[in-house]
Structures are given as structure tokens and as C-alpha cells.
Amino acid sequence: MIDINLGENSYKIGFTKDLEIPSKNFVAVISEKVRQLYKFDFENMFILKDGEKEKNFKNYLKILEFCSKRDLKRDGAIVAIGGGVVGDIAGFAASTYLRGVDFIQIPTTLLACVDSSVGGKTAVNTNFGKNLVGTFYQPKAVFINTDFLKTLSDRDFKTGLGEVLKYGFIEKSCLCEEEFNLLNFLDNNSKKILERDEKTLEKIIEICLKLKKSVVEKDEKESGLRRVLNFGHTYAHAVEKLTNYKFTHGECVAAGIEFAFELALKENLIDKNYLFYMQEVMKKFDFKPVPKFSPKKLLPVMKYDKKSDPDGINFILPSDFLTVKEVKYPITIF
Numbered sequence: 001m002i003d004i005n006l007g008e009n010s011y012k013i014g015f016t017k018d019l020e021i022p023s024k025n026f027v028a029v030i031s032e033k034v035r036q037l038y039k040f041d042f043e044n045m046f047i048l049k050d051g052e053k054e055k056n057f058k059n060y061l062k063i064l065e066f067c068s069k070r071d072l073k074r075d076g077a078i079v080a081i082g083g084g085v086v087g088d089i090a091g092f093a094a095s096t097y098l099r100g101v102d103f104i105q106i107p108t109t110l111l112a113c114v115d116s117s118v119g120g121k122t123a124v125n126t127n128f129g130k131n132l133v134g135t136f137y138q139p140k141a142v143f144i145n146t147d148f149l150k151t152l153s154d155r156d157f158k159t160g161l162g163e164v165l166k167y168g169f170i171e172k173s174c175l176c177e178e179e180f181n182l183l184n185f186l187d188n189n190s191k192k193i194l195e196r197d198e199k200t201l202e203k204i205i206e207i208c209l210k211l212k213k214s215v216v217e218k219d220e221k222e223s224g225l226r227r228v229l230n231f232g233h234t235y236a237h238a239v240e241k242l243t244n245y246k247f248t249h250g251e252c253v254a255a256g257i258e259f260a261f262e263l264a265l266k267e268n269l270i271d272k273n274y275l276f277y278m279q280e281v282m283k284k285f286d287f288k289p290v291p292k293f294s295p296k297k298l299l300p301v302m303k304y305d306k307k308s309d310p311d312g313i314n315f316i317l318p319s320d321f322l323t324v325k326e327v328k329y330p331i332t333i334f
């Protein structure tokens with residue numbers, strides 16, 4: 001059990017083998033794949049097709065109208081059962097339906113377990129880019145059952161590893177009291193991780209969540225420290241959009257990490273040995289390569305990124321071993 005301490009928005013992350021839904025009165029927003037695989041059959045079930053493209057306003061509105069049709073009241077809850085897409089859109093619906101109903105996350109992908117189900121970011125995409133509309137709305141509880149990870153496709157499993165590696169490279173910047181040496185652990189245990197050894201997966205999920213807890217408890221609404229969690233993401237979101245979401249978030253984050261290291265080397269923030277070490281570790285997880293885009297193509301998309309401001313685009317770059325910092329680039333630099 002991990003407690004996320006955020007005053008009145010505090011909640012617990014439970015590790016469980018049972019599907020526990022404490023609210024009697026709820027609408028489940030569930031991934032189509034998960035529903036088919038596990039034959040879930042709830043009374044009020046909104047089934048969402050898989051894929052980032054489903055995280056749109058049309059589906060958001062459909063969820064809200066489904067809740068009204070099923071007479072979900074303010075004392076009810078929306079329960080997300082699926083990966084990041086389901087969690088983000090269901091969370092956005094929960095935060096706005098009747099001005100907010102309880103929200104419960106049951107992540108079924110590695111990516112959702114280690115990152116998106118915790119911390120309260122909700123979102124939908126617009127034609128201008130990824131996650132451009134959303135709220136900070138903490139769940140009431142998160143239940144993690146690692147059995148779900150056994151049925152993920154290799155591609156979906158690896159997309160979660162993109163986020164796990166992100167935590168490895170930013171560990172010191174998370175300012176957590178405990179030291180994990182996550183990157184070293186990933187480097188030494190890649191085989192077990194890729195074989196989805198349960199104990200190993202539980203360990204890396206727990207470490208990532210403790211790192212995330214440390215950051216989110218210090219900066220819930222991303223006014224400063226929380227930006228470190230966007231390591232690799234400015235580039236990733238732009239590539240996801242430019243490829244029309246054909247590449248997964250984790251594949252693009254892995255490419256974003258490499259991009260950030262190359263930029264940091266050019267800026268003399270890191271030395272070559274650290275770049276080589278990053279490449280060596282990343283190679284062990286064999287991420288699907290994503291297409292490279294020229295700055296001319298990237299820039300118009302990056303400029304809509306939430307992290308950009310009128311003077312330029314903000315990147316989180318490695319600045320020391322397991323440490324990152326924010327660097328602003330004026331748009332003219334590209």
C-alpha cells in the first residue's frame with residue numbers, strides 16, 4: 001500500500017489480486033480489450049475502443065451522457081478500468097460530471113500502473129495536440145493488480161517500460177528520501193523484466209510510484225518540480241501527434257529520452273559517457289524506432305505543448321547523473 005498525501009485529496013494505492021470497487025453506484029469506463037479478455041460484466045459499463053485517438057471530445061461527451069442516462073448521481077463514482085487512455089478520459093469525465101464525482105482507477109497496463117493512474121492528471125486530445133484539455137483531479141483510490149500485465153501484447157508492455165526508464169533517468173530530481181538506483185536495477189534485470197517476472201514487475205512499479213509520490217506531494221499542480229516528470233515528453237507528444245498516434249506513448253518517450261540526451265550533450269550539460277550509458281541501457285529494452293522529424297516539422301506542434309510559453313519551448317534535459325533540469329529554448333533556435 002502506498003499513501004499519496006495531498007491533504008483532503010489524499011488517497012491510497014492498493015496492490016491487490018481482487019477487483020475491489022467500493023462504490024455500489026458507479027459507471028465503469030472500460031477498455032474494449034480488457035472487457036473481452038476478462039469478460040467483465042458490470043451493470044453500467046461504457047466500453048471504450050483502444051488507442052490514443054479515442055481520447056477525444058466525442059467520446060468524453062458520450063461518457064457524460066451515458067452517466068446521465070444511467071442516472072449516476074453525485075454520490076456515485078466513475079471507475080476507469082484500462083490503460084492511460086481510459087484513465088485520462090474517464091478522469092476528465094469524473095472531474096466535470098455534475099461538477100465532480102468520485103473517481104477510481106484500476107490500471108491494467110504497465111504504463112498506467114507506473115504513471116498515468118496516479119497524480120490526478122486527466123485529459124483529452126484536441127486537433128492541436130495531445131492532452132491539451134484536462135484537469136488535475138485526484139482519484140479516490142487506485143487498485144493495482146499485476147495479473148493484468150500478463151495479457152498485455154509485447155508492444156503495450158514495452159510502452160510502459162518507456163515510462164519506467166524515464167523514472168530511472170530522473171530519480172535524483174524526484175527528491176525522494178529513499179534511494180533506489182532504479183536505472184541500475186533496470187540495467188541489471190532487463191531479462192527478468194522482459195519476461196514479466198511478477199516480483200520484478202511489482203518492485204519496479206513500487207519504485208516508480210514512490211518516486212511519483214515524492215514529486216506529486218511536493219507539487220500537485222505542476223508549478224515547478226512536477227515538470228521533471230515530463231522528461232522526454234515534449235518531443236514524445238509532438239511525434240505522437242505527427243504520426244497520427246501510430247506509435248505508442250512509451251515508444252515516443254523512449255525516443256524523447258534519446259533526443260533530450262543528444263540536446264544535453266550539444267549544450268555541454270552532460271558528457272559522452274553518460275550518453276553512451278543511456279544508449280546501452282535503452283538498447284536492452286529494444287524499443288520500436290519512431291520516425292525522426294526535422295525541427296521545421298516539430299516546432300509548429302511543440303509550440304502548442306502545455307510546457308511552452310510565449311518566449312519558447314521548455315525541455316527537461318539531463319544535467320547530471322540521474323538528474324534533470326528545465327531548459328528554455330527560444331523558438332528561433334530551431
Ligand code: GLY
Pocket residue numbers: 115116118119121226229230
Ligand atoms: N505523467 C506525468 C505526470 O503525471 O506529471
